[in-house]
Amino acid sequence: DTAVSQTPKYLVTQMGNDKSIKCEQNLGHDTMYWYKQDSKKFLKIMFSYNNKELIINETVPNRFSPKSPDKAHLNLHINSLELGDSAVYFCASSQAGENEQFFGPGTRLTVL
Amino acid sequence: AQKITQTQPGMFVQEKEAVTLDCTYDTSDQSYGLFWYKQPSSGEMIFLIYQGSYDEQNATEGRYSLNFQKARKSANLVISASQLGDSAMYFCAMRIRYSSASKIIFGSGTRLSIRP
Numbered sequence: 001d002t003a004v005s006q007t008p009k010y011l012v013t014q015m016g017n018d019k020s021i022k023c024e025q026n027l028g029h030d031t032m033y034w035y036k037q038d039s040k041k042f043l044k045i046m047f048s049y050n051n052k053e054l055i056i057n058e059t060v061p062n063r064f065s066p067k068s069p070d071k072a073h074l075n076l077h078i079n080s081l082e083l084g085d086s087a088v089y090f091c092a093s094s095q096a097g098e099n100e101q102f103f104g105p106g107t108r109l110t111v112l
Numbered sequence: 113a114q115k116i117t118q119t120q121p122g123m124f125v126q127e128k129e130a131v132t133l134d135c136t137y138d139t140s141d142q143s144y145g146l147f148w149y150k151q152p153s154s155g156e157m158i159f160l161i162y163q164g165s166y167d168e169q170n171a172t173e174g175r176y177s178l179n180f181q182k183a184r185k186s187a188n189l190v191i192s193a194s195q196l197g198d199s200a201m202y203f204c205a206m207r208i209r210y211s212s213a214s215k216i217i218f219g220s221g222t223r224l225s226i227r228p
Binding site: 056092 | 164207
């Protein structure tokens, strides 16, 4: 009965490959997010979707493409992976009007 | 500029002592929210406490309290009676307006280590 789940937990891949990270929330929230945490632990928002509509798109390379098939899912697809993409990626969700964002367990991406 | 600043990269505290983690913020919004999250070594992000900009009383959640000083733009986290399990990274964060929505920005974090 995990609230926000991400798969996979670990992802090791070669430069130039394309990979996806999946996120699902069973909280009935209408807003979902992707964050990137770098090696210095700095956490920065990448994207936010509200009811399947993109509402926040920070200055992220267009190799990153979020996809929200329904409001319970927000997947992150990354094309042509680069060394600098190595990080922990967190999915989160929240409900409009409420304060807390619930985070997934994170996906540690390592690009070799 | 909208910004969260945590000036303590690391802190060591003796078990059972109280600890204050500093956080200052900068925003031109009148309505905003302040959060603290805990990230233990296992990596998950755990919500601790929230303070709204219009809340007159400081937020408290168990051993956690948020010392909100609006004029000074500070939102320090106070942990009373620290425990070994409190050893973790702590992030201060702020919800700000972003177009027609809102987003959360995070500080750089403070690594807290509790000594037995």
